Amino acid sequence: MAAVKNIRVLANSIQNVRVFALRAASSSSSGDTPTHTGQQFEKDDYRLARFIETPKQVNKQFAIDLINKVPPTPQKKRVISCDGGGGPTGHPKVYINLDKPGNHICGYCGLRFYKDGSHH
Numbered sequence: 001m002a003a004v005k006n007i008r009v010l011a012n013s014i015q016n017v018r019v020f021a022l023r024a025a026s027s028s029s030s031g032d033t034p035t036h037t038g039q040q041f042e043k044d045d046y047r048l049a050r051f052i053e054t055p056k057q058v059n060k061q062f063a064i065d066l067i068n069k070v071p072p073t074p075q076k077k078r079v080i081s082c083d084g085g086g087g088p089t090g091h092p093k094v095y096i097n098l099d100k101p102g103n104h105i106c107g108y109c110g111l112r113f114y115k116d117g118s119h120h
Helices: 002-027 046-051 063-068
Strands: 073-075 079-082 094-097 112-115
Touching: none
Parallel strands: 073 112
Antiparallel strands: 079 094
């Protein structure tokens, strides 16, 4: 009997959240801004209930765009290491082989390197 009561309470709670979200979505005057992953909510999506008092905050400076602004770094050595700047803002040290021509990208931070003397 207690399980049935809990299911009814849960069903009522879900319905209340949907109604609350629909009201929030209908009161929103601006469209939903997509995030860097392309996430964008429809006007009747219940997840919009999180953004009732303030609009959804979307950082327009996506990491991939910022890292692409950094030009590739020329290196003299055949094998270099990248630690993302070290310290708490860095990443584990990785070694990158620059034998082949062109840019070589760090798998952690996206910085690009090329061997000086080879075309890039």
